[in-house]
Amino acid sequence: xxxxxxxxxxxxxxxxxxxxxxxxxxxxxxxxxxxxxxxxxxxxxxxxxxxxxxxxxxxxxxxxxxxxxxxxxxxxxxxxxxxxxxxxxxxxxxxxxxxxxxxxxxxxxxxxxxxxxxxxxxxxxxxxxxxxxxxxxxxxxxxxxxxxxxxxxxxxxxxxxxxxxxxxxxxxxxxxxxxxxxxxxxxxxxxxxxxxxxxxxxxxxxxxxxxxxxxxxxxxxxxxxxxxxxxxxxxxxxxxxxxxxxxxxxxxxxxxxxxxxxxxxxxxxxxxxxxxxxxxxxxxxxxxxxxxxxxxxxxxxxxxxxxxxxxxxxxxxxxxxxxxxxxxxxxxxxxxxxxxxxxxxxxxxxxxxxxxxxxxxxxxxxxxxxxxxxxxxxxxxxxxxxxxxxxxxxxxxxxxxxx
Amino acid sequence: xxxxxxxxxxxxxxxxxxxxxxxxxxxxxxxxxxxxxxxxxxxxxxxxxxxxxxxxxxxxxxxxxxxxxxxxxxxxxxxxxxxxxxxxxxxxxxxxxxxxxxxxxxxxxxxxxxxxxxxxxxxxxxxxxxxxxxxxxxxxxxxxxxxxxxxxxxxxxxxxxxxxxxxxxxxxxxxxxxxxxxxxxxxxxxxxxxxxxxxxxxxxxxxxxxxxxxxxxxxxxxxxxxxxxxxxxxxxxxxxxxxxxxxxxxxxxxxxxxxxxxxxxxxxxxxxxxxxxxxxxxxxxxxxxxxxxxxxxxxxxxxxxxxxxxxxxxxxxxxxxxxxxxx
Numbered sequence: 132x133x134x135x136x137x138x139x140x141x142x143x144x145x146x147x148x149x150x151x152x153x154x155x156x157x158x159x160x161x162x163x164x165x166x167x168x169x170x171x172x173x174x175x176x177x178x179x180x181x182x183x184x185x186x187x188x189x190x191x192x193x194x195x196x197x198x199x200x201x202x203x204x205x206x207x208x209x210x211x212x213x214x215x216x217x218x219x220x221x222x223x224x225x226x227x228x229x230x231x232x233x234x235x236x237x238x239x240x241x242x243x244x245x246x247x248x249x250x251x252x253x254x255x256x257x258x259x260x261x262x263x264x265x266x267x268x269x270x271x272x273x274x275x276x277x278x279x280x281x282x283x284x285x286x287x288x289x290x291x292x293x294x295x296x297x298x299x300x301x302x303x304x305x306x307x308x309x310x311x312x313x314x315x316x317x318x319x320x321x322x323x324x325x326x327x328x329x330x331x332x333x334x335x336x337x338x339x340x341x342x343x344x345x346x347x348x349x350x351x352x353x354x355x356x357x358x359x360x361x362x363x364x365x366x367x368x369x370x371x372x373x374x375x376x377x378x379x380x381x382x383x384x385x386x387x388x389x390x391x392x393x394x395x396x397x398x399x400x401x402x403x404x405x406x407x408x409x410x411x412x413x414x415x416x417x418x419x420x421x422x423x424x425x426x427x428x429x430x431x432x433x434x435x436x437x438x439x440x441x442x443x444x445x446x447x448x449x450x451x452x453x454x455x456x457x458x459x460x461x462x463x464x465x466x467x468x469x470x471x472x473x474x475x476x477x478x479x480x481x482x483x484x485x486x487x488x489x490x491x492x493x494x495x496x497x498x499x500x501x502x503x504x505x506x507x508x509x510x511x512x513x514x515x516x517x518x519x520x521x522x523x524x525x526x527x528x529x530x531x532x533x534x
Numbered sequence: 535x536x537x538x539x540x541x542x543x544x545x546x547x548x549x550x551x552x553x554x555x556x557x558x559x560x561x562x563x564x565x566x567x568x569x570x571x572x573x574x575x576x577x578x579x580x581x582x583x584x585x586x587x588x589x590x591x592x593x594x595x596x597x598x599x600x601x602x603x604x605x606x607x608x609x610x611x612x613x614x615x616x617x618x619x620x621x622x623x624x625x626x627x628x629x630x631x632x633x634x635x636x637x638x639x640x641x642x643x644x645x646x647x648x649x650x651x652x653x654x655x656x657x658x659x660x661x662x663x664x665x666x667x668x669x670x671x672x673x674x675x676x677x678x679x680x681x682x683x684x685x686x687x688x689x690x691x692x693x694x695x696x697x698x699x700x701x702x703x704x705x706x707x708x709x710x711x712x713x714x715x716x717x718x719x720x721x722x723x724x725x726x727x728x729x730x731x732x733x734x735x736x737x738x739x740x741x742x743x744x745x746x747x748x749x750x751x752x753x754x755x756x757x758x759x760x761x762x763x764x765x766x767x768x769x770x771x772x773x774x775x776x777x778x779x780x781x782x783x784x785x786x787x788x789x790x791x792x793x794x795x796x797x798x799x800x801x802x803x804x805x806x807x808x809x810x811x812x813x814x815x816x817x818x819x820x821x822x823x824x825x826x827x828x829x830x831x832x833x834x835x836x837x838x839x840x841x842x843x844x845x846x847x848x849x850x851x852x853x854x855x856x857x858x859x860x861x
Contacts, residue, residue, distance in 0.1 A: 340592060
C-alpha cells in the first residue's frame with residue numbers, strides 16, 4: 132500500500148513503530164560560534180569580517196554596559212531593545228549629552244524626564260524607548276509585514292538580554308506569553324538577539340531551566356538558530372549580518388544566542404574604561420549607577436554574594452579581545468590607549484557635570500502624553516497642581532525645574 | 535515577650551522565619567530569594583531551612599504564582615515573592631482567574647488558601663513607572679483573594695503571619711520605601727494581627743482620615759499640622775486590609791466626625807478611595823458635612839523626575855482638610 136502518513140493537522144512527519152524518546156540535548160550542547168581566540172587571533176581567515184581601520188563604528192556596534200551587542204542592524208531597521216542594552220543607540224550616533232539628559236531627567240531629555248535612568252529612546256534612529264519590564268519586547272518585535280515595508284524589524288530583541296531565563300519558559304511548560312505568541316509566525320521578519328549572561332540577577336541558568344539555553348529553543352519554534360560567543364565582536368557581527376541578510380531575503384526569522392557575562396566597566400580604575408566612547412568601538416556604561424565596582428546588577432545589588440567576576444574580567448573580556456586584535460594589527464598601542472583614556476574620561480565627566488547642571492523639564496509635562504489628547508479630568512488635575520503650587524510652591528523643588 | 539530592633543525587611547524575615555519553623559510544609563520562593571533577596575527580606579533563610587524550602591524561581595511571574603497555587607492545592611504552605619508589585623501583571627490571570635476562584639468554582643472541593651504572595655509596593659523616590667506602583671485597586675476588584683498592606687515593621691510581621699495562616703489566598707504588599715527607613719521594637723516570637731480590621735491610630739472629632747501603607751505616616755503628620763494650624767481634630771485610620779475591608783470602623787468614624795479624607799499614591803480614577811467613598815456616602819450620607827475628599831496620585835503613569843509633584847504629599851492633604859473644614 133502507498134506509504135501511510137499521519138493525518139493530524141499540522142503534522143508532517145512519518146510514523147514510528149519503535150518506542151523511543153528524543154534526547155533533549157542531542158548535540159551535547161549547541162556549539163558556540165567564535166571567530167577569535169581570547170588573545171584576539173582570528174582562528175579561520177574565512178571568518179574574518181576584515182573590518183577596515185578607517186571605518187570607525189561602521190561595522191561594530193558593541194557595547195558592554197551589561198552585554199555585547201550584535202554588529203548593529205542598519206539604521207533603517209527598527210530596534211526594539213531590552214533594558215540595559217543601549218549599544219545600538221550609541222552606535223547610531225546618539226550623542227552623549229542626550230544619554231546623560233535621560234539619566235538625569237533634565238529638560239534636554241527627549242523622553243521628558245518620565246523614566247528612570249537608562250531608559251533611552253530615539254525616533255530618528257529607530258530605537259524604541261526602553262521600558263523596565265522584561266521580555267515584553269519579544270512579541271512586540273514580531274510585528275508583521277515589516278519586511279514588506281523594506282524596514283525589517285530587527286531585534287525584537289529578546290528583552291531580557293541580561294536575564295538568561297527571562298524568556299519565561301523556565302521549568303514550566305508554558306511561557307508567560309512573552310515568547311509564545313507565534314514568534315515568526317505572524318509574517319514579520321524579526322531578528323532576535325538574546326544575550327545570555329548566565330544569570331537572572333543572582334539566579335544562574337542552572338536554576339532556571341533544564342534545557343540547553345536559548346538557542347536550543349529556536350528549533351522548537353521553527354527558527355533558524357545559532358549560539359555565538361558574545362564576547363567575540365566578530366562572531367556576533369558575522370552572525371548578525373548573515374541573519375539579517377537572510378531574514379530579509381528569505382522572509383523568515385532568526386534567533387541568535389550570544390553567550391556573555393554581566394560586566395559593567397564603570398570604574399575609572401578599570402582598564403576597560405577608556406573604551407567607553409572610542410568612535411571605533413562605541414560602548415556604553417551605566418551612568419546612573421555611577422562609578423561602582425564591576426558587574427553589579429544595579430545599585431541595590433551586591434553580586435559578590437553570588438558570583439566571582441575576577442575570572443571574567445581578567446581572562447575573557449570582550450573589549451580586551453578586540454584590543455588584542457587591534458594591537459596585533461598595529462591599529463592601537465599603549466600611547467593611544469593612554470590618550471584615549473584621558474580624553475574619554477574628560478568627555479564623560481564633562482557631560483555628567485553639564486547634565487547635572489541643566490534644569491529639569493517644566494512640571495506640567497507630568498500630565499501630557501498619557502493619551503494623544505488630554506482628557507478633561509486630567510486637564511483639571513493639571514490646573515489643580517498649578518493652583519496648589521501657587522500657594523505651596525515653597526515646599527517643592529521648583530528652583531530645579533523649568534517654568 | 536522578647537523584642538528586637540527591626541526594620542521592615544527584617545520584620546518580614548522574622549515572620550518568614552517563624553512560619554518556616556512552625557509549619558514544616560512551608561516554602562518560600564521567588565526571584566533571587568536564595569541569596570537573601572533584592573531587598574534582603576529572605577536573608578539567612580536558605581541556610582537555616584535548606585534549599586528545598588527556600589529556592590529561586592526563573593523569571594516568570596505567571597509561573598511563580600501558578601507554581602504557588604499548585605503547592606497550595608496539595609495542602610502545603612506557599613509563600614511566593616514577586617520582585618516588584620509593578621511586575622505582578624503577568625501573574626494577573628493566575629491570581630484572578632485561578633487563585634481567587636479555586637474554592638468557589640470547585641464547590642469547596644479544592645482551594646489554594648495556603649498561598650501568600652508578597653511584593654514590594656509603592657513610591658520610593660526614584661522608582662518611576664515600573665518600580666513605584668500601588669496596584670491594590672486592580673486586586674480589590676476580585677472576590678476570593680485578600681489584599682493586605684502594612685505601615686510598619688511591627689504591623690508587617692503580625693499581618694504577614696496572619697496572611698500566611700489565613701485559609702484564603704492573600705496578597706501582601708510591602709512599602710519598599712520603608713524597608714530600611716522604618717525601625718521598631720518587634721517581638722521575636724510569632725504573633726498575629728487580625729485581617730480585615732482597620733486600626734484607629736488616633737481619635738479625633740472633626741475629620742476622619744483613611745490611608746494604608748506609607749501614606750498612613752503622611753496623614754499622621756497632616757493630623758498634627760491640622761491641629762496646630764487650624765485647631766482641627768483628626769481621627770487617623772490605617773485600613774490595613776484592602777480586601778475585604780473594614781467598613782464598620784470607617785463608617786463609625788465618619789458618623790462621628792462628618793468628614794472623610796482618603797489618600798493613596800495610586801491614581802485617582804478607579805483607585806481604592808473610590809470604593810471607600812462610595813460605601814461611606816451610602817452608609818453615612820446624612821452625617822456628612824462636606825463632600826468626601828480623595829487626595830491621590832494623578833491619572834498618569836508614575837513619573838520619574840516629576841515624582842515630588844505627583845505624590846499626594848502632606849501639603850495636598852493638608853489643603854484638602856482645610857477646604858473640607860471651610861466647606
